[in-house]
Amino acid sequence: MSRKLSTESSSSLYVQLYQIVDDHSSDHIISWSKTNNNSFIVWDMKRLRTNILLKSSSGVLLGRNLTEFVAKLRSHGFKTVVKGPGELEFSHDDFARGPLMKKKMMAKALSERIERFDAQIKAMKCRIKAKKAEVRVENLFQNLRI
Template sequence: MVCKLPTGSFSSFYLQLYQIVEDRSSDQVISWSKTNNNSFIVWDLKRLRSDILLKFSSVLGRNLPEFLAKLRSHGFKPVFKGPGELEFEHDDFARSPLMKKMMAKALSDRIERFDAQIKTLKCRLKAKKASLKVEILFQNLRI
């Protein structure tokens, strides 16, 4: 069995962030901007820290400064609106049917990669079992 891993076009960060912003159940915490299709707004910093960053810390960051640093490193820019308001924009991160389709494809690619990794591990396990059987046969022949 030959195991090949496909390559994805979106990083986990973009996928996870898109899913969270797109998820209607998180709209009180983080949602798309109503005036700009290329930006999202953080409405509740406390719940962002406790609900979202805590749950998705491995991808988004463990705390607010790390999350903000990851946003900057992925090309997001703050939109200055006023004190206490956090809005971030990115030209390629958009609320649109095309973007939704691209993100769904990227998520599908991740699932395929995961499946391929599982197949690879199964191949290795099968080979290891076969190797152990041969080793046991040789040990039994020496007795």
């Protein structure tokens, strides 16, 4: 059973991964599979680490080394397929090449940001409400001293 793309704070991982895999300038390192629209191949693991993971913000989401990268992919439902010496293929039923998938992931990432912003606003309102209650209680105690 495959995992579905998660909406909880991991859509950014999918967006970042999609951008890296879809970037034709790095096709010699990582690219979409020619035979399967739902998988990508890491052609050069060493360069993936040095040229992509360590040199961009993607390392934060995808890991700083190959072990972290593979672990994060597996935790998000990607299956590993050993291709050959130094090559790995990763597949996921819901991670597919194409403009529709890209738009879907961008919408999820935007929705996730809006949800985080809403949560921050709610937390701020709670803190304000608590502060007002605290001030009322202090005023009541001051009035009792008189």
